Amino acid sequence: MPFFGVSKASALLIILIAVLAAPLAQTSGRYAPVDESASAQQEKNARSTSDTNSSDYAGAESCKACHEDIYNGWEKGPHWKATVKANGGTSHRGCEACHGAAASHVADPSDTSKLFLFTKASVKEINDRCLTCHAGGSQHMNAINSIHSLNDVSCISCHSPHHAEAKEFLLAKAQPQLCYSCHLQQKPQFEMPFHHRVNEGLIQCTDCHNPHGTVKPKQVRTSATQDAICLKCHTEKQGPFVFEHPPVKVEGCQSCHVTHGGPNAHMLTVSNVNLLCLRCHTNSSFSGATNTPSFHNQRTYFQACTLCHFQIHGSNFDSTFFK
Numbered sequence: 001m002p003f004f005g006v007s008k009a010s011a012l013l014i015i016l017i018a019v020l021a022a023p024l025a026q027t028s029g030r031y032a033p034v035d036e037s038a039s040a041q042q043e044k045n046a047r048s049t050s051d052t053n054s055s056d057y058a059g060a061e062s063c064k065a066c067h068e069d070i071y072n073g074w075e076k077g078p079h080w081k082a083t084v085k086a087n088g089g090t091s092h093r094g095c096e097a098c099h100g101a102a103a104s105h106v107a108d109p110s111d112t113s114k115l116f117l118f119t120k121a122s123v124k125e126i127n128d129r130c131l132t133c134h135a136g137g138s139q140h141m142n143a144i145n146s147i148h149s150l151n152d153v154s155c156i157s158c159h160s161p162h163h164a165e166a167k168e169f170l171l172a173k174a175q176p177q178l179c180y181s182c183h184l185q186q187k188p189q190f191e192m193p194f195h196h197r198v199n200e201g202l203i204q205c206t207d208c209h210n211p212h213g214t215v216k217p218k219q220v221r222t223s224a225t226q227d228a229i230c231l232k233c234h235t236e237k238q239g240p241f242v243f244e245h246p247p248v249k250v251e252g253c254q255s256c257h258v259t260h261g262g263p264n265a266h267m268l269t270v271s272n273v274n275l276l277c278l279r280c281h282t283n284s285s286f287s288g289a290t291n292t293p294s295f296h297n298q299r300t301y302f303q304a305c306t307l308c309h310f311q312i313h314g315s316n317f318d319s320t321f322f323k
Contacts, residue, residue: 146213195261
């Protein structure tokens with residue numbers, strides 16, 4: 001029978017909830033007292049923690065008195081913003097944000113006990129110090145596990161916060177000369193007859209590699225769609241295609257091309273296109289690729305396979321890549 005427009009079961013449920021809620025409301029004050037000053041006290045503690053021993057910090061202007069040349073170079077870079085940083089307290093502002101409390105050093109220049117000296121610190125300590133601010137973002141996600149870090153290359157090996165030569169990223173030298181200082185074997189590759197135009201300034205090493213580390217080998221980047229970074233420029237090769245050429249997807253571009261530069265046209269790994277194709281399209285048992293048909297006459301040695309199969313990276317119309 002309805003009870004004031006509500007079924008008997010619903011009415012009993014409402015009464016039961018009200019009975020159970022009454023003692024909880026009476027005892028909630030004992031178990032969860034409301035302290036209106038708690039949040040204010042936490043804020044005060046946070047502020048006092050950030051400014052702990054603020055007397056140990058002298059301010060960036062004090063550093064300028066002795067290190068004027070270094071200060072002037074630092075002031076021209078993006079790190080100068082730390083002098084007016086609102087959060088973090090005095091320990092996160094100016095030169096002392098990186099080098100630590102300097103008041104004792106200002107009072108006694110021989111006292112460097114509280115300073116972080118990059119010239120005396122280990123690679124791990126230097127990288128950890130830089131990553132306290134630069135750990136976020138997609139560029140530094142793999143910095144700890146990067147090849148550079150694992151080979152004891154510190155941040156200041158490539159970056160110079162005080163005397164950067166490059167306009168971007170505080171690089172100690174401009175690319176590619178900075179990279180060539182270690183990667184000497186790549187320098188002659190970019191001087192081969194067919195090469196990526198790095199020396200000409202058209203592209204940079206960091207367009208293909210992330211020096212701070214990636215999940216790919218050799219710190220190679222991936223495109224926005226997680227495909228090979230080559231497809232960032234060579235978009236016509238990307239697809240997807242109805243008929244895919246397996247090496248493109250399985251082995252990648254380097255299965256046929258050298259990445260930096262070489263003596264062959266199109267930066268191919270071999271001088272003759274037929275020889276490149278016959279590495280897979282043969283009667284040998286180790287290759288799963290289809291064999292060349294019997295009517296293919298290899299006596300016409302210098303006729304490239306791509307004269308007919310010219311959509312070799314993939315086709316939407318033909319399984320043999322004719323069109």
